[in-house]
Amino acid sequence: MLTKELKVKPIENGTVIDHIPAGMAFKVISIIASGRDIDRPMSIVMNVESKRLGKKDIVKMEDLVLKKREVDKIGLIAPEACINIIENASVAKKREVDLPKRVVGIVKCSNPNCVSNQNEPVDSEFVLASKTPIRLRCIYCERDVTNITENLI
Amino acid sequence: MEFENRDIISIHDFSTKEILHVLDVARDMVPAAQGKEEKNILGSKVMSSLFFEPSTRTRLSFEAAMKRLGGKTVGFSDAKSTSTKKGETLADTIRMAEAYSDCIVIRHFNEGAGRLAAKFSSKPVLNAGDGAGQHPTQTLLDLFTIREEKGAIKGNRVILAGDLKYGRTVHSLAYALAMFGVDMAFISPRGLEMPREFVSLVKEMGVDLYEGRDLAEAVAEGDVLYATRIQKERFPDPQEYKKMASSYRIDNEMLSGGKKGLIVMHPLPRVNEIAAEVDDTPHAVYFRQAFNGVPVRMALLALVLGARR
Numbered sequence: 001m002l003t004k005e006l007k008v009k010p011i012e013n014g015t016v017i018d019h020i021p022a023g024m025a026f027k028v029i030s031i032i033a034s035g036r037d038i039d040r041p042m043s044i045v046m047n048v049e050s051k052r053l054g055k056k057d058i059v060k061m062e063d064l065v066l067k068k069r070e071v072d073k074i075g076l077i078a079p080e081a082c083i084n085i086i087e088n089a090s091v092a093k094k095r096e097v098d099l100p101k102r103v104v105g106i107v108k109c110s111n112p113n114c115v116s117n118q119n120e121p122v123d124s125e126f127v128l129a130s131k132t133p134i135r136l137r138c139i140y141c142e143r144d145v146t147n148i149t150e151n152l153i
Numbered sequence: 154m155e156f157e158n159r160d161i162i163s164i165h166d167f168s169t170k171e172i173l174h175v176l177d178v179a180r181d182m183v184p185a186a187q188g189k190e191e192k193n194i195l196g197s198k199v200m201s202s203l204f205f206e207p208s209t210r211t212r213l214s215f216e217a218a219m220k221r222l223g224g225k226t227v228g229f230s231d232a233k234s235t236s237t238k239k240g241e242t243l244a245d246t247i248r249m250a251e252a253y254s255d256c257i258v259i260r261h262f263n264e265g266a267g268r269l270a271a272k273f274s275s276k277p278v279l280n281a282g283d284g285a286g287q288h289p290t291q292t293l294l295d296l297f298t299i300r301e302e303k304g305a306i307k308g309n310r311v312i313l314a315g316d317l318k319y320g321r322t323v324h325s326l327a328y329a330l331a332m333f334g335v336d337m338a339f340i341s342p343r344g345l346e347m348p349r350e351f352v353s354l355v356k357e358m359g360v361d362l363y364e365g366r367d368l369a370e371a372v373a374e375g376d377v378l379y380a381t382r383i384q385k386e387r388f389p390d391p392q393e394y395k396k397m398a399s400s401y402r403i404d405n406e407m408l409s410g411g412k413k414g415l416i417v418m419h420p421l422p423r424v425n426e427i428a429a430e431v432d433d434t435p436h437a438v439y440f441r442q443a444f445n446g447v448p449v450r451m452a453l454l455a456l457v458l459g460a461r462r
Contacts, residue, residue: 113284115265120242122269140265141286142163144350 014040014062016084017074022047024078025057027149031073032061040064053080073106075099077149079134101128103136108151114141124153156456160271161279163287164325169332176297178452178461179445185221186447193223194460201250201257202228204281205237208260210421211281211290214446215258215454222451222460227254247273256458259283277457279450285321291420292325294449296333298442299377302416306333312371314340315381315401315426317347322420323381324351336361340371342397345387368401372411378403378436379418380426404428408436418442 020028025044032038040062050056066074066083074081075097085093105123109116116124116138126136129144136145145151154174160166167175185192200219204212207230216226228250229235237246243266250257251274259270260281267280267287282288300306311330313323317339327347330337337360339347346364355362365371372378380403388394402425403417419427419439431437455461 109265111264113262113264115243115261115263115269115283118243118263120269121244122272138265140268141284142165143264 009043010089011041011060011062011086012089014060014064014086015066016061016086017059017078018056018082018084019050019053019080020057020059020078021053021080022055022057025059027077028057028059028074028081031070031077031152032059032064032066038064069106071097072100072103073152076103076107076134076136077152079131099128099131099134102126103128106153107136107145107148108153109138109141109143110146110151111138111141111143114138114143116140156462157459158277159457160267160277161289161453161457162267162271163280164289164292164329165287167289167329172293172296172329172332175293175449175452175456176300178456179293179297179448180301182221182448182451182455186218186444186451188221191223192221192451194455195219195222195224195458198222198224198256198458198460199254200224200226200228200454201254202226202230203246203250203257203259203261204228204230205232205235205259205261205266206282207231208281210443210446211260211288214443215279215281215290215450218447218450218454221447222455224255224454224458228258243269244273247278250274251276256454279453279457282321285319287325288321289325290446290450290453291322292329293453294442294445295322295326295379295418295420296329297449298418298438298445299416301445302438302441303376303414306330307335309376310336310338310374311377311379312338312340312368312375313347313379313381314368314371316345316383316387317341317381318345319384319387320381320420323347323379326379327351327355331355331358331360334358334360338363338365338371338375340365340368342366342383342401345383368403369407369410372407372415375411375415377416377418378411380423381420382422382424382426398425402426402428403431405430405434408434411436 043060045058047055084091103126125139129135129137184190247270256277258279264284264286266283271278416438417436
């Protein structure tokens with residue numbers, strides 16, 4: 001029988017995103033892959049048992065450190081996620097993703113008639129109206145984003 | 154309480170104390186709004202009136218308010234004759250208006266335009282309605298009307314009737330009334346109910362709320378009946394519209410089932426929602442309500458321009 005450890009080889013240096021809600025790993029990957037070339041090994045583990053979440057996904061990326069903007073985006077779709085920075089095969093830093101009070105320029109307002117979706121020289125901007133479930137309220141039209149995952153920029 | 158140089162964008166930006174202060178100042182403005190006394194307190198000031206969308210009452214009452222206070226207005230009432238037509242951003246139009254005037258009044262077809270304008274102007278911006286979004290000066294004049302007619306805001310049961318889904322005035326008004334702890338009834342035809350998020354919000358704010366469809370029945374319990382226009386286009390079946398329109402039409406027979414002191418309000422324009430026969434009864438306050446736009450907007454202009462504290 002394969003042990004849990006053997007499912008995916010540990011990485012020497014890079015980032016492990018743990019405690020991603022089951023089924024959300026591909027969304028996390030799409031955030032990381034957009035705007036950069038992924039040329040180092042990356043592994044995805046899906047639907048493994050988790051005490052906290054019941055089931056969870058894990059993403060492991062060799063030689064890759066996330067940018068703040070990527071961490072903020074992941075926080076919006078997987079607020080339970082935990083980011084481990086791996087150096088020399090051990091966890092050098094571990095941090096929960098945190099939800100910023102203001103979300104600027106990473107989510108589009110879901111109201112097509114909102115002024116932030118017109119050709120104006122402003123970034124989209126939201127305040128965190130609720131943490132669980134996550135609700136973002138547009139500072140312009142004051143509406144809540146209906147689907148954050150679909151509206152990531 | 155500091156109002157000088159403040160933007161008036163959304164009713165959500167106000168506390169109840171601030172609202173009551175605006176209404177107090179508005180009451181002081183009534184004689185000047187009626188032309189019974191002179192109040193040239195904004196003599197050197199210029200207001201930009203940027204109406205990207207047509208408006209009768211809001212535009213006229215803002216311009217009248219500024220002029221009653223001795224100020225001047227520049228602006229347009231139709232976006233077709235502006236640089237927007239040439240592709241200018243709203244941000245640039247605002248920068249220009251900021252340079253030409255002391256405050257900016259804006260009506261725009263995009264939700265959030267007022268907030269965006271405020272971002273690009275160091276001079277105060279007053280939102281005169283942004284798309285289906287906020288229209289704070291309408292909410293304030295509605296509250297002013299209730300207080301002037303009934304003596305207080307709290308203690309009344311307010312019926313909001315008609316199109317509660319698309320009618321933007323009722324969304325802000327319901328929120329503002331809930332801030333004051335006013336009990337409400339939402340009466341609307343099927344499909345035009347108050348959006349669920351507003352219902353939850355109002356309930357969370359702790360007010361007693363009744364939702365139903367029968368206006369004639371609800372009238373008996375109300376102190377204020379706030380009617381809104383139901384647009385024909387909302388009903389694909391003309392027969393269905395006709396049936397609905399007759400059951401939501403307010404006439405003397407319907408009002409005979411209500412309290413003696415019941416007041417009927419309407420943001421206007423009305424089409425068939427209120428029978429002309431109601432105009433001559435003590436219930437009808439909608440024309441006074443429309444007038445109240447002037448003293449309320451005078452109060453706001455005087456406050457944000459620092460002529461009143």
